[in-house]
Amino acid sequence: MQILDDDGLAAPGEIIRPHDIYINRQSPVATRGAMVSPLTLTDNIQTYKGPEGETAVVDRVALFSDKSFNLNVKFIIRHTRRPEVGDKFSSRHGQKGVCGTIIQQEDFPFSERGICPDLIMNPHGFPSRMTVGKMIELLGSKAGVSNGKFHYGSAFGEPSGHADRVEAISDTLVKHGFSYSGKDFLYSGITGSPLQAYIFMGPIYYQKLKHMVLDKMHARGSGPRVMITRQPTEGRSRNGGLRVGEMERDCLIAYGASMLIYERLMISSDPFEVQVCRKCGLLGYYNHKLKISICSTCKNGENVSTLKLPYACKLLFQVLCIQAFRPEFLNNRFFATVDIFALLNVFNGPYLGELIGSVLVAVILQIML
Template sequence: MMIRLLTMSRMRIFEVLRLLVLGCNSLAFVKGLTTLTQYKIEKLTSLDGIHTFQDFVRGGLIEYLDVNEQNNALIALYEGEATSETTHIEIEPFTILGVCAGLIPYPHHNQSPRNTYQCAMGKQAMGSIAYNQFSRMDSVLYLLLYPQRPLLTTRTIELVGYDKLGAGQNATVAVMSYSGYDIEDAIVMNKSSLDRGFGRCIVMKSYTAIYQKNYENGTSDRVLRPQRTGPGSERMQILDDDGLAAPGEIIKPNDIYINKESPIHTTGQRVPADGQQDIGYKPAKQTFKGPEGESCVVDRVAFCSDKSENLCIKFIIRHTRRPEVGDKFSSRHGQKGVCGTIIQQEDFPFSETGICPDLIMNPHGFPSRMTIGKMIELLGGKAGVSCGRFYYGSAFGEASGHADRVEAISETLVKRGFSYNGKDFLYSGITGCPLQAYIFMGPIYYQKLKHMVRFSSHYSSGPRVMLTRQPTEGRAGNGGLRVGEMERDCLISYGASLLIFERLMISSDPFEVQVCRKCGLLGYFSHMLKRGICSSCSNGDNISMIKLPYACKLLFQKRASFENPFYLNEFMDTFDW
């Protein structure tokens, strides 16, 4: 474990690299094993059995060595490598990695960028975050419904408690090409596995609103009983008698979850406390704006206060989602991919014993990525299932016993009736005939990431900005997909004029305008005369109708207001009059 210390003295920064090692200066070596003196053993056993890291440092059993001291020290990496001349022993090689990297099994068999990718994606995986997760009021909370502990574990997983609060599921993976929907790291998923709960998650979002806000003139908001009949009552069916959405009710987009009213006048002369009934109120109902076409559940309702001491109410809305095409998954080796297709289990390949995989991944994901640790994880998970124990894959742990060797794992597979290299004899679920090759199949720990296609897709239609009549900006407001300057320039360089016309006008803000062919100015349509009129020429003899982007028409009008109009008759040859 490397510890970097920075000290500042007299405007100079001295950088000291310190290596954390186990002090063996006063230790005796008997038959190649490190032993403590009888005094130190009695001293340690006399404690309450709980020893902290600082206890060993104060006792002289662990010490820090800087760069200068390392020149005079003979450091052994493992205890078995210690000799009579060894002065120090490394505590454990896997401690050089942090928590995120320590969760990866056999990281020393992977290409280093893949481990870096997993350190970033491991933070995006869904799972269980705490034992009180259903009592929390987070803004957004992603939870996996059936998290599992990994079959192939590491010492870091046990130290940090990852096995108690997992963030993934053990999926039976078959490494083969299937259906053509598995190219570019896409995975083919078993529909029956999804029906049984694989990858199913819940998204819990909180919505906060001020329950009763007090204004400076003594007035305040009020929450009313819902109307059970009459116009608009269908949007209040989930409300309780107190005017708030009841827990357990199914809420849909545009449903009202707070039946609130606000006073019309909030400033001015102070209103006495007994004069509230004479105040005019206006509707201020809180409407649920959720994903279109989907229903959610009101999970919890709680009261709280904000910084201004206003009484607030917080709703937790629960949305259960099952995996669909486009959702993102990842193994613990930095190999991410989206769900390419979902196929019935009857069409999936199966083994002689009836084992059917949950996922199918393309074998072309291995050669260029060089994630050998994923292959070993499949072998270790398969051996662990067959013999009923957890195998270990800690970093650099083969020599110290913190990682099982591949040879031992393969021998266990042979004893349990499997192939030495982990391959199985499969039959096609479509034809029933045996496949032409043995298939590498076994359990791999897969993570479902928070990036789901339902929350990441743009829409083909939606609201428009009132001023420019163009689609709104941003995915959060159901906005359109922006075609910017660079995209426009690329289309121009390719000469794709029809595509430019379709993207920049037809799919954006088409508008028909009246143009005078004589003076070139914009006219208007007279509903009385049922014809176009030019304001400059005061007649409609030379009026033609052309189609322009509404933003372009708005620009022409603004320029005309500066007494510098744009004359369209100069470009009349380019228009189809």
């Protein structure tokens, strides 16, 4: 569908969809001399990169020139979205939060006047952030709706006499049949029985922030990798992977999901096969012509085994070698000179000894393969 005008720009009010061209810009190839033909122009189009299946509307188009008298074009694109789970909201006091769930109106708690709230906030945000102004706003808004007057609810205007005192606002609530503290007696919308506590309820101005789950949700199966570490790229714009960080790793360790850790941190990330010498414990290499594994230090392939490990680990060993360190895998020489059971008896805790023993046995079996 053609949405561009003769000037190559989409007009305000045009409906655009993903991958639609709303700026048809052409740049000259040779900036010096006269243009002899349209072939000297290259297309440099601007396409809409919105979510699939969602439409947008061109709200405003601004044409202006900079200091160098170059023509600039600015588009303002308008979306119409309904709030959904994962969208971010905030009051005017820095009390930001994410929508956790959306339920039907008949399931909300309601008051004796038949009023039910539009939003329920977790009260644990008040002790830490200490946003007293939000409580004053709720009281002032509730009193202002009741008597039809404006209330100056700033926490800093009371000493000068410009703001209404909280006591005066509370007296106004009492005159109109509300509680002095602004709390209401609510009933459960599911069972109809009264709630066991009074609920602090009133009108508060809330704003919807630009951080929406529709713009942030991302998943990938396979995709590009970083050339240096051979791990998946990072970021939604680059089709990156989802990082399993330290806290996620600690949770998996606490659950005992060792195979899941093995799959997430290596198999699905950067598996790599290296040649390790059982004699010296250093990395070797594979000779494709002779089709044998050779140790670079021992100059032979008699004691070389193939080991699978993350490519980042292999890269770390090589960086340590550059810094004149000698990282060695556990080798035959280590077990010939160190008494493993005497090493385990150093630790008093029986569980810690069993844990270290199992790790050493796992390393031994992996290297001896």
